[in-house]
Amino acid sequence: MSHGHGPANRGRRVLAMAAPLFVREPDGEPRGGAVVLHDVFGVTEYAEEVCRALARTGRLAVSPYLYYQRGGPAFDAGELGAARGHMAELTADDLTADIGAALSYLRARTTGPVLVVGFSMGAHLATWAAARHELAAAVAVSPSGVGSSPWPGVPPTELLVAERRTPWLGVVGGADARVDAGLLEMAVRLPGPAAAVEVIAGAAHGFYRGGHPEHDPDAAAEAWRRIGCFLETKSLPSSIDR
Structure with a gap:
């Protein structure tokens, strides 16, 4: 069951509102929270399933509908052009409010650790959140915005990694021509909270999700x-059944 929460007030802006949320409740009292930031295709079944998986670990998981001002659509893999058009219309002010509102919602519901995980476009935004907020962890899968x-x-993503205030993990496909893993690896060596880049051999940019032509289930x-190993090092629930 999903819940649409919001739209919440976007701070001091009078007319604009923050994105409503797809919400998955854990069984019992939440042990923490997680924000799932979608890729260019919107809050698809994949983003919803990641929320469900995180909820099974005891977290209250939410995914903001970042395209909500445009009707909140989700696109399939064959609609990449339309999806990119929606992505290009997003603004830093609105993204700041949407991510901040999602974090505020979780902090109002749980006193446990809060993490953020994102995919492609959402991985760039998860890294931005890691540079602006002190969170339990940030995970960026196939991060775009490198360079x-x-x-x-x-x-750009690598500059945000260098400015991180949160432990950060980047997961990059070894065959992903869109991500310069070298830039990320240089950034994680700079002083700050623990950070690492994991390269998945042979994987392309869209390896992480079904329905994408580059999906690789093994990768x-x-x-x-x-x-899961990264989250264990932060003493966070890590048994994510995906």
């Missing part, structure tokens, strides 16, 4: 295994 950012006011399973 350049599509949004004025949002720095996706290996990525989640490594994510």
Whole structure:
């Protein structure tokens, strides 16, 4: 069962509202929270299933509908052009409010640790959150925005890693021509909270999710295994059944 919460007030802006949330409740009292930031295709079944998986670990999991001002659509893999058009219309101000509102919702519901996980476009935004907030952990799968950012006011991913205030893990496909893992690996060596880059051999950019032409189930399973290991080092629930 999903719940649409919001839209919440976007701080001091009078008319604009923060994105409503897809919410998955854990069984029992939440042991923490998680924000899931979707890829270019929107809050698809994949993003919803990641929320469900995180809820099974005892977390209250939410995914903001970042495209909600445009009707909140989700796209399939054959609609990449339309999806990119929606992504390009996002602004730093609105993204700041949407991510901040999701974090505020979780902090109002649980006193446990809060993490953020994102995919492609959402991985760039998860890294941005890690540079702006002190969270339990941030996970960025196939992060876009390496070398350049599509949004004025949002720095490139590698610069955000260098400015991190939160432990950060990047998961990159070894055959992903869109992500310069070397830039990320240089950034994680800079002083700050623990950070690492995990390279999944042979995986392309869209390896992580079903329905994408580049989906690789074995690579996706290996990525989640490594994510679980990373969360264990932060003493966070890690048995994510994906």
